[in-house]
Amino acid sequence: REEQEEERPNFDFKAYMVQRANSVNKALDDAVLLRHPQKIHEAMRYSLLAGGKRVRPVLCIAACELVGGQESMAMPAACAVEMIHTMSLIHDDLPCMDNDDLRRGKPTNHKVFGEDVAVLAGDALLAFAFEHIAVSTVGVSASRIIRAVGELAKSIGSEGLVAGQVVDINSEGLSDVGVEQLEFIHVHKTAALLEGAVVLGAILGGGSDIEVEKLRKFARYIGLLFQVVDDILDVTKSSQELGKTAGKDLVADKVTYPKLMGIEKSREFAQKLNRDAQDQLSGFDPDKAAPLIALANYIANRQN
Amino acid sequence: SSPSISTRSTSVHFDLKTYWTILIAEINQKLDEAIPIQYPERIYEAMRYSVLGEGAKRAPPIMCVAACELFGGNRLVAFPTACALEMVHAASLIHDDLPCMDDDPSRRGKPSNHTIYGVDMAILAGDALFPLGFQHIVSHTPMDLVPESRILRVIAEIARAVGSTGMAAGQFLDLEGGPNSVEFVQEKKFGEMGELSAVCGGLLAGAEDDEVERLRRYGRAVGVLYQVVDDILEEKSKGKNENGERKKRDKSYVGLYGIEKAMEVAEELRTKAKKELDGFDKYSEAAIPLYSFVDYAVDRGFSV
Numbered sequence: 001r002e003e004q005e006e007e008r009p010n011f012d013f014k015a016y017m018v019q020r021a022n023s024v025n026k027a028l029d030d031a032v033l034l035r036h037p038q039k040i041h042e043a044m045r046y047s048l049l050a051g052g053k054r055v056r057p058v059l060c061i062a063a064c065e066l067v068g069g070q071e072s073m074a075m076p077a078a079c080a081v082e083m084i085h086t087m088s089l090i091h092d093d094l095p096c097m098d099n100d101d102l103r104r105g106k107p108t109n110h111k112v113f114g115e116d117v118a119v120l121a122g123d124a125l126l127a128f129a130f131e132h133i134a135v136s137t138v139g140v141s142a143s144r145i146i147r148a149v150g151e152l153a154k155s156i157g158s159e160g161l162v163a164g165q166v167v168d169i170n171s172e173g174l175s176d177v178g179v180e181q182l183e184f185i186h187v188h189k190t191a192a193l194l195e196g197a198v199v200l201g202a203i204l205g206g207g208s209d210i211e212v213e214k215l216r217k218f219a220r221y222i223g224l225l226f227q228v229v230d231d232i233l234d235v236t237k238s239s240q241e242l243g244k245t246a247g248k249d250l251v252a253d254k255v256t257y258p259k260l261m262g263i264e265k266s267r268e269f270a271q272k273l274n275r276d277a278q279d280q281l282s283g284f285d286p287d288k289a290a291p292l293i294a295l296a297n298y299i300a301n302r303q304n
Numbered sequence: 305s306s307p308s309i310s311t312r313s314t315s316v317h318f319d320l321k322t323y324w325t326i327l328i329a330e331i332n333q334k335l336d337e338a339i340p341i342q343y344p345e346r347i348y349e350a351m352r353y354s355v356l357g358e359g360a361k362r363a364p365p366i367m368c369v370a371a372c373e374l375f376g377g378n379r380l381v382a383f384p385t386a387c388a389l390e391m392v393h394a395a396s397l398i399h400d401d402l403p404c405m406d407d408d409p410s411r412r413g414k415p416s417n418h419t420i421y422g423v424d425m426a427i428l429a430g431d432a433l434f435p436l437g438f439q440h441i442v443s444h445t446p447m448d449l450v451p452e453s454r455i456l457r458v459i460a461e462i463a464r465a466v467g468s469t470g471m472a473a474g475q476f477l478d479l480e481g482g483p484n485s486v487e488f489v490q491e492k493k494f495g496e497m498g499e500l501s502a503v504c505g506g507l508l509a510g511a512e513d514d515e516v517e518r519l520r521r522y523g524r525a526v527g528v529l530y531q532v533v534d535d536i537l538e539e540k541s542k543g544k545n546e547n548g549e550r551k552k553r554d555k556s557y558v559g560l561y562g563i564e565k566a567m568e569v570a571e572e573l574r575t576k577a578k579k580e581l582d583g584f585d586k587y588s589e590a591a592i593p594l595y596s597f598v599d600y601a602v603d604r605g606f607s608v
Contacts, residue, residue, distance in 0.1 A: 150442030
């Protein structure tokens with residue numbers, strides 16, 4: 001067990017996560033309706049509502065509340081971030097990419113709906129994420145919503161998520177991948193969208209530029225933390241425990257933190273990232289920061 | 305080689321070719337600047353390949369600019385959205401060509417994106433171009449010249465048009481076959497882009513709701529008209545050039561009903577599009593570029 005950082009004694013993280021994940025699930029369910037043509041919307045809903053821990057949307061809402069906003073201001077953005085996350089998983093699992101059959105314990109989207117529909121469902125989720133923010137965000141000025149749209153777009157495109165995936169694909173099978181390149185992959189592939197989630201929440205909640213930038217740094221640390229922990233779990237847990245194919249990094253000959261620095265050093269690195277992340281929250285109201293602190297600890301200590 | 309449909313030109317004193325050529329040069333330059341090559345280079349090369357391909361007619365951005373100017377809008381306001389239209393359009397064409405979709409090895413006489421960059425890069429290039437469109441609008445639109453609420457509506461409109469009830473729906477129904485009407489598939493696959501282009505221009509210039517609806521119907525008719533005439537021209541040139549390398553689109557008017565009926569459809573669309581423009585008679589002079597697109601779609605009197 002990794003060390004537990006200090007948490008507010010009265011903060012019930014488990015209840016918080018359950019309650020928030022439920023509101024997010026309901027909002028997602030309400031957002032993506034079964035419209036014509038049915039099958040493409042079924043495919044979108046299949047992956048979007050497949051469970052998942054909803055870490056990104058909860059981060060988005062928590063950041064919004066930390067800077068003084070209401071949950072409702074960030075909910076469309078929180079859903080949008082989850083739509084983008086889901087879309088990237090659908091495309092990532094395709095045969096021409098990672099070729100995965102299993103995701104969140106269920107057959108992957110293209111296994112159920114076919115590759116063509118999986119590509120389109122991903123594209124449609126991407127588009128709908130932007131439509132949803134633009135149309136459904138209430139109680140926030142147009143100028144802040146536009147800023148949020150710009151941030152989200154940047155975090156998922158060729159300067160963000162996609163850049164990480166490209167370098168990841170290019171690194172497969174190479175023996176000389178260094179820590180720097182590995183960090184580039186994860187900062188873009190994982191951290192960028194977590195950063196997007198947190199920054200969107202902070203912007204929509206009315207945060208000042210200084211607050212937004214502090215939370216951006218916080219998100220970058222926990223984003224990297226997320227991936228370091230993922231790498232560790234991939235070598236230490238079974239497929240059943242993970243709900244996805246374990247050891248696939250080894251099979252695909254992907255470079256990982258445990259491979260580059262060993263398990264122990266990877267665990268130490270994870271702890272350092274968690275501390276650096278939480279340092280960014282020190283200037284905020286400790287009661288309001290409690291969910292983000294607990295989320296960082298959760299990401300550090302999760303077992304699947 | 306143009307179809308023998310009567311020409312009733314309204315654009316006597318208007319030189320569409322010059323108007324078009326000048327705008328193409330400006331749009332091309334802005335697109336070139338919008339996608340600079342950086343690390344990881346290959347994804348930017350793939351994106352540039354499809355967006356900056358030589359010989360692109362740039363009809364969507366030019367229609368957007370023309371619709372903006374119809375209502376007295378400054379074209380500087382329309383340029384970023386015009387560029388975004390090309391980005392999202394390219395993204396959807398890249399994905400449409402994929403082996404698991406239409407399996408088209410070429411596009412506009414050149415190898416399609418995945419033929420050159422591989423299926424994985426082609427998927428990612430599309431995934432990056434969609435958000436780049438939104439990012440470009442947010443970062444480049446001169447906010448001092450246009451209210452932010454209009455930009456939000458444009459973002460929502462673009463997302464809707466490419467999404468699960470728009471272009472993605474058209475592509476899905478085209479792939480699926482079945483008893484869908486040719487009108488529906490053609491409108492979704494080809495009318496949606498024309499509609500989007502005209503509507504965005506109008507929205508940015510502050511057009512009233514009923515005017516936006518008029519632009520919607522106009523753009524949709526022109527978008528389908530272009531495709532119907534393309535199909536007619538292709539069918540006619542087949543006699544001389546019997547390679548048959550291109551798959552027959554059985555969802556086109558020509559494929560389903562033959563050339564005669566397709567030409568009737570084209571004539572109806574031309575009439576419909578112009579009828580919508582007649583509703584803008586208070587702007588008569590400024591509507592000339594939009595009229596001339598309709599005739600050009602049929603006559604193809606010059607090449608740009």
